[in-house]
Amino acid sequence: MASPPPAPPPHKHSCLLCSRRKIKCDKQDPKCSNCTKSHADCIYQAPPPPQRHRKRQADEDLIARLNHYEELLRSHKIDFKPSTTVLTPQSVQDEHVKRSPSHHSLKALDTVSHTNGRLRDGQEHSVYSSSVDWETRSPWASLSNELRNPPILRLPRLEDGQTLINGSPKRPLGMEAFLLTQVSQEQRHPEPRHIFRLWQIFVENVNPLTKILHVPTFQQRIFEVSWNIPSISKPTQAIMFAVYTLAIGSLSPSDCLKLFDQDKNTLFEQYRKSTVQSLIAAELSSTRDIEVLQAFVLFLLSDPESDSTATLTALAVRIAQKMGMDREKPPKISFFETEMRIRLWWQIRGLDARSRHQLNMCIPSPEFGSHVRLPLNVNDSELHPNMAEEPTVHTGTTEMLYCLLKHEVGQWFRTSALASKVFLKPRERLRDLSTSAQPLELKDQAIKELETIYTEKYLRHCDPRIPLHFISLSISQLALCRMRFNSHHPRNQPDGGAHMSQSESDLVFENGIRVLELDIECCKTQFSNQLLSTMVAKSQVDAIIFVLSELRRRPTGNLVTAAWKVIGKIYEDHSYLTQDTGNTFYVALGDLTLSAWETRQRELLSRQGARIEEITPPYIYSLMATRKRETADINTIPALGSDGFPVSSMLGLSGDGHLPGGWDPNAAFSTNFSMPSEFGTDPLDWGYWNEFLQV
Numbered sequence: 046m047a048s049p050p051p052a053p054p055p056h057k058h059s060c061l062l063c064s065r066r067k068i069k070c071d072k073q074d075p076k077c078s079n080c081t082k083s084h085a086d087c088i089y090q091a092p093p094p095p096q097r098h099r100k101r102q103a104d105e106d107l108i109a110r111l112n113h114y115e116e117l118l119r120s121h122k123i124d125f126k127p128s129t130t131v132l133t134p135q136s137v138q139d140e141h142v143k144r145s146p147s148h149h150s151l152k153a154l155d156t157v158s159h160t161n162g163r164l165r166d167g168q169e170h171s172v173y174s175s176s177v178d179w180e181t182r183s184p185w186a187s188l189s190n191e192l193r194n195p196p197i198l199r200l201p202r203l204e205d206g207q208t209l210i211n212g213s214p215k216r217p218l219g220m221e222a223f224l225l226t227q228v229s230q231e232q233r234h235p236e237p238r239h240i241f242r243l244w245q246i247f248v249e250n251v252n253p254l255t256k257i258l259h260v261p262t263f264q265q266r267i268f269e270v271s272w273n274i275p276s277i278s279k280p281t282q283a284i285m286f287a288v289y290t291l292a293i294g295s296l297s298p299s300d301c302l303k304l305f306d307q308d309k310n311t312l313f314e315q316y317r318k319s320t321v322q323s324l325i326a327a328e329l330s331s332t333r334d335i336e337v338l339q340a341f342v343l344f345l346l347s348d349p350e351s352d353s354t355a356t357l358t359a360l361a362v363r364i365a366q367k368m369g370m371d372r373e374k375p376p377k378i379s380f381f382e383t384e385m386r387i388r389l390w391w392q393i394r395g396l397d398a399r400s401r402h403q404l405n406m407c408i409p410s411p412e413f414g415s416h417v418r419l420p421l422n423v424n425d426s427e428l429h430p431n432m433a434e435e436p437t438v439h440t441g442t443t444e445m446l447y448c449l450l451k452h453e454v455g456q457w458f459r460t461s462a463l464a465s466k467v468f469l470k471p472r473e474r475l476r477d478l479s480t481s482a483q484p485l486e487l488k489d490q491a492i493k494e495l496e497t498i499y500t501e502k503y504l505r506h507c508d509p510r511i512p513l514h515f516i517s518l519s520i521s522q523l524a525l526c527r528m529r530f531n532s533h534h535p536r537n538q539p540d541g542g543a544h545m546s547q548s549e550s551d552l553v554f555e556n557g558i559r560v561l562e563l564d565i566e567c568c569k570t571q572f573s574n575q576l577l578s579t580m581v582a583k584s585q586v587d588a589i590i591f592v593l594s595e596l597r598r599r600p601t602g603n604l605v606t607a608a609w610k611v612i613g614k615i616y617e618d619h620s621y622l623t624q625d626t627g628n629t630f631y632v633a634l635g636d637l638t639l640s641a642w643e644t645r646q647r648e649l650l651s652r653q654g655a656r657i658e659e660i661t662p663p664y665i666y667s668l669m670a671t672r673k674r675e676t677a678d679i680n681t682i683p684a685l686g687s688d689g690f691p692v693s694s695m696l697g698l699s700g701d702g703h704l705p706g707g708w709d710p711n712a713a714f715s716t717n718f719s720m721p722s723e724f725g726t727d728p729l730d731w732g733y734w735n736e737f738l739q740v
Contacts, residue, residue: 056089064092086390159714189713199585200619202568202578233319235289239305243292254576257348257389258284259381260425283340289316290347295573311633313347320344330360333368335386342392346576353490355400358393365393373416381430387418388494391452398455419452420445441506443483447517451580452501454524457495467491484526488532493707496525517568517617521603523563527584529557534587554595555604557588561611589615589634609645612638616664623667635668 056072062085063070063077070077072089076320080087098699235243244267248260267285277285293301293312301309324344327337345354365371370390400406424444427436439477458464468484499521509516531537533553535545564585567577592608599605616622616638626632642665649660 056090058091061088061090092315093310097099104576110342111327116177118378124454127466139537149583151375157203167672195590197586198583200589200615200622202574231617233315234274234285235305240285240289241266242304243289245294246295247288249574250571250573251291253444254447254572255343256420256445257342257385257392258288259428279323279327280334280336280340283327284336284343286323287340287343287347290320290575291343291575294347312730317344320347329364332364335368335382338368339389342396347398349399349576350403350578352403354396355403358396358400360396361393365390367553370419379432380435381428381432383429384421387417388448390417391420391448391455393458394455395451419456422448422449439459440501442508442514442517445509446503446513447520447686450499450517450521453498454495457498459490463487463491463494482658485532489529492525492528492532495528499525512571512599515569516572516577519566519570520565520577523560524580526556526559526563530560530588534591536587550595553591555601555702557592557595558604558608560584560588561592561615562607565614567610568618593634593637593641597637597644601652602642605645606652611665613662615663623664626671635672639665639668639672647711 056074059070060080062083062246063079066079068079075533076087134656137558149471234240248264252258253262255501261436263284266281270281290313293309293316296304296309301312302309307310318364320340321344323335324341327334329337329341332338338361341357341364345357345361367387370386370393382675420441421436421443422441422443423436424439483567495592498604502522504518504678507518509515509518530553533549535555538545567580568574589612592614596605599608617697622631642661646659646660649655651656
């Protein structure tokens with residue numbers, strides 16, 4: 046007998062009737078038992094995929110209403126402080142993007158930004174809500190991490206014959222070279238005539254900026270021992286070598302060769318090694334001799350920006366504390382020694398604050414060493430080792446002017462209630478003005494308070510014709526302008542500068558120009574640039590970038606003229622900016638300069654009727670030449686004459702409005718460059734520069 050055919054397998058899904066009634070279906074074919082009993086058609090059909098409804102965020106309605114109200118305020122030109130909209134739900138962002146008149150531009154920008162703007166952890170940058178109109182959007186809102194935080198604070202200043210190594214000038218020597226050679230100290234002292242000359246250079250170029258040696262007393266000692274080197278005590282010998290080191294460091298290479306017939310780096314290295322050997326011979330680590338500590342602090346000041354100095358400053362602090370310099374006057378100490386200890390302690394405090402900032406360490410509270418008063422405002426001639434009572438303190442300017450201006454900041458921290466609100470964290474640790482969460486109005490009041498102290502106590506008594514007064518005026522004004530620049534800078538705004546008003550942009554622009562002008566002025570003095578570099582240019586690169594970015598949309602005005610003058614001086618003093626095509630940060634800075642110059646050039650040609658070769662500075666041609674050399678035929682770049690300007694008078698704007706030579710800054714900004722190893726491994730966010738050019 047033939048076996049019956051096998052039963053068909055049951056269906057995978059319930060029939061429509063069972064599904065609708067929500068009862069169990071036995072899925073038999075051709076009819077399930079339920080449809081058979083009901084005499085109904087049994088239809089098997091795969092159910093539709095389940096719909097996933099997006100869960101609406103609880104605060105989405107609130108944020109949508111808030112953005113709507115902000116749009117109303119903005120449309121009626123009512124000034125307000127917009128909220129930071131980093132956390133705006135995507136649906137609300139999309140809705141506002143669609144309503145935005147610049148929807149297509151923003152969409153294109155977001156595509157570039159998401160492609161190039163990557164953080165080190167691989168996540169994309171948070172972007173602000175696209176509800177902000179393109180015309181009012183700050184270019185800093187979409188700035189990448191590398192460009193919002195430039196890899197350097199200031200441009201390296203090269204001396205004669207110096208070259209850049211990994212983006213910075215080569216150091217004369219490192220700590221590893223200090224103890225390699227043991228030579229008799231008598232052999233390392235210069236001739237007596239050179240000893241006197243080095244001492245005089247120290248007194249003129251270095252001592253007014255340090256004031257930790259009493260010049261009349263130590264000068265007499267140098268005259269006595271210079272002809273009898275073997276009789277010099279170990280502490281005095283350490284001070285003398287430190288003086289030689291700082292004196293050589295304050296000279297230019299050409300002046301050093303002219304005065305001493307030797308290379309500056311060779312002499313500097315020789316005297317620094319001798320200073321270290323003298324300090325070791327004087328048992329630095331266990332000393333309680335003030336002269337040994339004075340020599341050590343002078344040694345640290347010979348290279349104040351190095352990592353070695355930042356580390357060794359901790360040793361100076363501990364030695365000073367061991368000697369009781371952070372406390373009130375110890376018993377059985379003369380007034381003269383007390384005053385010199387106070388001067389030394391405040392200098393050590395300054396070194397410690399700088400080192401902590403360099404190493405991103407917390408800064409101690411103002412109570413650190415708060416029992417020590419400020420040094421007296423007196424001249425060295427009014428102090429004597431045998432004096433029995435305190436001299437008359439001056440109101441106005443003395444030899445202590447520069448040092449007291451620095452020390453007044455620390456005194457202001459610990460005595461001003463306004464400074465405490467701005468600078469102190471709950472645990473009483475100082476923070477930087479730019480990172481303070483206090484309102485800008487309060488920061489401005491604090492800066493104004495410090496400016497009043499400076500003016501009333503010192504600056505109104507200054508005569509700019511006196512070199513010490515001039516550098517003190519310049520440094521104090523630079524410090525105040527830098528504080529205002531940093532506190533209002535887009536990076537330090539609560540929303541990243543996305544809604545920066547025109548008036549605030551004007552304030553940052555003006556102070557950025559002044560920072561650059563004063564920075565240049567401070568480098569022209571007779572005083573040691575090695576020491577002044579620790580006080581100037583801490584915001585130089587930030588100021589350059591902001592000023593150039595503003596010049597793209599500021600074609601005329603007195604401030605614009607001053608800005609281009611100072612930019613030209615920067616390129617004149619740092620010629621490697623136009624020549625170093627391997628450093629992508631310098632390339633980016635050059636591209637931004639050319640883009641800003643295109644705005645300026647167009648204005649000058651249209652309103653003043655000048656010829657292009659008459660208005661274009663040499664550094665612009667140099668920047669164009671280096672870029673043309675990399676991308677196109679060099680023959681299209683005009684030949685430069687002996688004056689640095691093109692020989693041909695036929696050069697002009699191309700039909701598309703680009704700069705002479707056919708270089709297109711917009712095309713250069715769209716190129717992807719790699720960050721060199723000394724600046725990190727992440728690529729620069731050129732999408733930011735593309736956005737920048739559109740504003």
